[in-house]
Amino acid sequence: MEINETFVRTSKNYGINSFVVAENTFSPKNKIFNGFSTNFNGVVLHGKAIPISPICTDSKIELENPNISLELNIEKNYTSPIILNFDFSQNDTLVDTIKINVKDGVTAKFLITYTSNKNAYHNGFITFDCEKNSNIDCVLICDLSYESDNFLNIENTLKENSKLKFTIVDFAGKTSVSRFLTDITGNNASSQLKMMYIGEKEGKIDLNFAQNIYGKNSYALIKTIGALQGNSQKNFKGLIDFKKGASKSKGVEEELCLTLSKNAKSKALPLLCCGEEDVDGSHSSATGKIGDKELFYIMSRGLSRAEGLKLLLKAKLTKVLDDVFDEKIKSQIYEKIDRKIINEDDRF
Amino acid sequence: MAKTKLEELSTNIYNFKNPDKYEYKMAKGLSRDIVEEISKKKNEPKWMLDIRLKALDEYEKLSLPTWGPDLSELNMDEISTYVRPKTDMKENWEDVPDEIKNTFEKLGIPQAERKYLAGVGAQYDSEVVYHSIKGELLKKGVIYTDFDSAVRDYPELVKEYFTKCVPLNEHKFIALHYAVWSGGSFVYIPKGVKLEMPLQSYFRLNSPESGQFEHTLIIVDEGASLHFIEGCSAPKYNKVNLHAGCVELFVKDNGYLRYSTIENWSKNMLNLNTKKAICEQGAQVDWVSGSFGSKISMLYPMSILKGDNSKTEYTGISFAGQGQNLDTGFKVVHVGKNTSSLVSSRSISKNGGVATYRSLVKILPSATNSKCSVNCDGLMLDSISKSDTLPVNDIQTDDVEFSHEAKVGKISEKAIFYLMSRGLSEDDAKAMIVRGFANPVSKELPLEYAVEMNRLINLELEGAIG
Incomplete structure (x- = not known):
């Protein structure tokens, strides 16, 4: 079963969609999930929700019958972050759909977390529908144990003058598949996606990020930085597509993959499509290890190789963690990075 | 900035026909x-x-x-x-x-x-x-x-x-x-x-x-x-x-x-x-x-860097005009140790032309201490054309330096303004910028061919901008 296919046919030819998930992945054992908590009062719980485009055909069947289906109408400004917390300590299977409608001129922050200390299965579908002049800042953290499978599909629509800042932190498990699609339909709108991941052991990470710019004078960013340890592998498929009429718009796509092990494998397909003359688009993609010179310098200041490596890695990751608005959460992320890297025994 | 659209040139120096005589x-x-x-x-x-x-x-x-x-x-x-x-x-x-x-x-x-x-x-x-x-x-x-x-x-x-x-x-x-x-x-x-x-x-x-x-x-x-x-x-x-x-x-x-x-x-x-x-x-x-x-x-020319210390460079330009769909690019496979590749690609699209850069960089586990740098730029001369960049990068070892950069956009209005302030007409300023854009390719050619390529660019530009 092939999943998370790009919108671009050429990718099939180059095997970038070679990512295959075992057939039995999509068989949730338990249809009850009672680890959900929130500080938001207006959550509407639905029995069923049908997503627009699932991550693969099989996941659609599941998402038609989720065990958590939420709808949030954000009609006023919120100064404190709205928290949606999914804790797998009591259940191991979560199939969730979250639809968030942001009304005209509303400003809000979201913190969505998925945490598990044991094997878990997560298949989630999140949509943000941002109306005019809205301003959303969302931090999403997937902190599932190594044996977990994580499927995350995010789709957004941005109307005039709206802004969406999305930060995804993925401590990937055995399988982590993410899809992020934003249609910037309005003029003067801005969609920024920043994402960090750390792959370990035999983990597979598949990222499929696309931003379609239809509106004039709009902005799109895809910035992904991650590290691969052990035998982990990552497929990155990114697209910034300037549609006809998207004049004066700007799009930036940056991908950096740090390979911390000789067996790690990184594939990248950073696409840039342009159907409008008056735009400014750029993309860059880089893969490599942490520089020996940088590491040597840090070690000459008295740090061990492992400490130096972690320090340099965190320095790189800072670029995508800037927008994490909660300092406590940010320091927890850095602590987790420390633990993840030090556990990589084939290096030290 | 206003554009004067002229008809695409129907003929150029290459478009002369001999009678279809054959043995x-x-x-x-x-x-x-x-x-x-x-x-x-x-x-x-x-x-x-x-x-x-x-x-x-x-x-x-x-x-x-x-x-x-x-x-x-x-x-x-x-x-x-x-x-x-x-x-x-x-x-x-x-x-x-x-x-x-x-x-x-x-x-x-x-x-x-x-x-x-x-x-x-x-x-x-x-x-x-x-x-x-x-x-x-x-x-x-x-x-x-x-x-x-x-x-x-x-x-x-x-x-x-x-x-x-x-x-x-x-x-x-x-x-x-x-x-x-x-x-x-x-x-x-x-x-x-x-x-x-x-x-x-x-x-x-x-x-x-x-x-x-x-x-x-x-x-x-x-x-x-x-x-x-x-x-x-x-x-x-x-x-x-x-x-x-x-x-x-x-x-x-x-x-x-x-x-x-x-x-x-x-x-x-x-x-x-x-x-x-x-x-x-x-x-x-x-x-x-x-x-x-x-x-x-x-x-899509391809280099296979099989031997240790082997190298390749690709410098390419494509110019897609009316009715043209130029899907070009470069492929490189690093197999040997200490191999290096340098890719520089430029594309210009105008009058509805489609220019696509499609590439593959594959660095195999055996290609330790290899380096690869890819740079591609797309220049669009109007908004009915299309310019896409579709690179695939498949890196299978950690001991490697790989980077890919691409940009797409139109001719900078500031640059045109600057050149016009030095006495050039708008058309000449744009043509000069396009020739400058193509310069990394023409400088790699023997002089006579570089002149020939510039002449081709001028022919292609006539009717496209102004």
Whole structure:
């Protein structure tokens, strides 16, 4: 079963969609999930929700019958972050759909977390529908144990003058598949996606990020930085597509993959499509290890190789963690990075 | 800034037609009989016919690519795969029939030969009509001949290398090529021989509704070096013409090869060419490519850096105008240790043209301490055109430095304003910026070709901006 296919046919030819998930992945054992908590009062719980485009055909069947289906109408400004917390300590299977409608001129922050200390299965579908002049800042953290499978599909629509800042932190498990699609339909709108991941052991990470710019004078960013340890592998498929009429718009796509092990494998397909003359688009993609010179310098200041490596890695990751608005959460992320890297025994 | 749209230039210096005269033109279509007939006309050995027939089988098995430009208008039943011009191959320019001679004279081939080429080959439709090489090179053991003669005169050398770089089942159009190939060049540069002057082959397709399937095979032996130039053009007809050539390059230990192409096929041409190089230890192959013509191009030269310390550079520009879909790019596979590749690609699209950069960088686990840097820029001259960048990067080792950068956009208004403030008209300012944009490619070419390329850019720009 092939999943998370790009919108671009050429990718099939180059095997970038070679990512295959075992057939039995999509068989949730338990249809009850009672680890959900929130500080938001207006959550509407639905029995069923049908997503627009699932991550693969099989996941659609599941998402038609989720065990958590939420709808949030954000009609006023919120100064404190709205928290949606999914804790797998009591259940191991979560199939969730979250639809968030942001009304005209509303400003809000979201913190969505998925945490598990044991094997878990997560298949989630999140949509943000941002109306005019809205301003959303969302931090999403997937902190599932190594044996977990994580499927995350995010789709957004941005109307005039709206802004969406999305930060995804993925401590990937055995399988982590993410899809992020934003249609910037309005003029003067801005969609920024920043994402960090750390792959370990035999983990597979598949990222499929696309931003379609239809509106004039709009902005799109895809910035992904991650590290691969052990035998982990990552497929990155990114697209910034300037549609006809998207004049004066700007799009930036940056991908950096740090390979911390000789067996790690990184594939990248950073696409840039342009159907409008008056735009400014750029993309860059880089893969490599942490520089020996940088590491040597840090070690000459008295740090061990492992400490130096972690320090340099965190320095790189800072670029995508800037927008994490909660300092406590940010320091927890850095602590987790420390633990993840030090556990990589084939290096030290 | 206001634009004055002018009609696309319907003619340029390459678009002159000779009457469709030939000694023999194969019936249209593709069949076993036709393949056998081509082989018979060429009086080929059986081993070559066997390769042709095997390729035909592969052609029938393989399907069209599922990606890239739409090739539905290509109907092999409407294409004649072999057209023999009304002359044999000549070694004396004066012996070439006037009509064909005039064609190449208009294209500047003999003047170039006199001035700065070490050898020249000229192919008209399916056969090479003129081939020459400077005497001193023959004494050094350099072989530069048309491919048909090489099959006859150097069968062991041809057998050793033919299909070994580009296998006959790599894709549908390479299978087609091997089934009906005709003409092309064969070059062998012996160990340690360094050619100071380039060799050039020029390919001209005059006959309408026909295909050109030339095969170029170059072997640069240990420590040798060569600059090879390839030029292509054709007059414009209303029906589709097909070019499915193949270039196989072998660069042995510490050898150097520069392969330059200026392609200006007519805008009814489907250019489905395949080019590949294998670099042994310490060898280097540099590609310089200018794609201006054709209706559809699918052209992705490839370097396989097999030996340790081998290198490759690709510098390319494509210029897609009205009705053109140029899908070009570069592929590199790093196999050996300490290998390096440097890719610089530029594309310009205007008047509804589609320019796509499609590439592959593959660094295998064995290619430790390798470096790869890719840079591609797209320039759009209006908002009805399209410019896409589709790079695939497959990195399988940690001990590597890889970076890819791409930009797309229009001509900077600030730059135009600056140039206009220095006294240039808006048109001249834009043309100067576009020429500057193409400069990384033209500076890699010999001076005469750089001038030629700038002239092509000026021709293409006329009617596009202003």
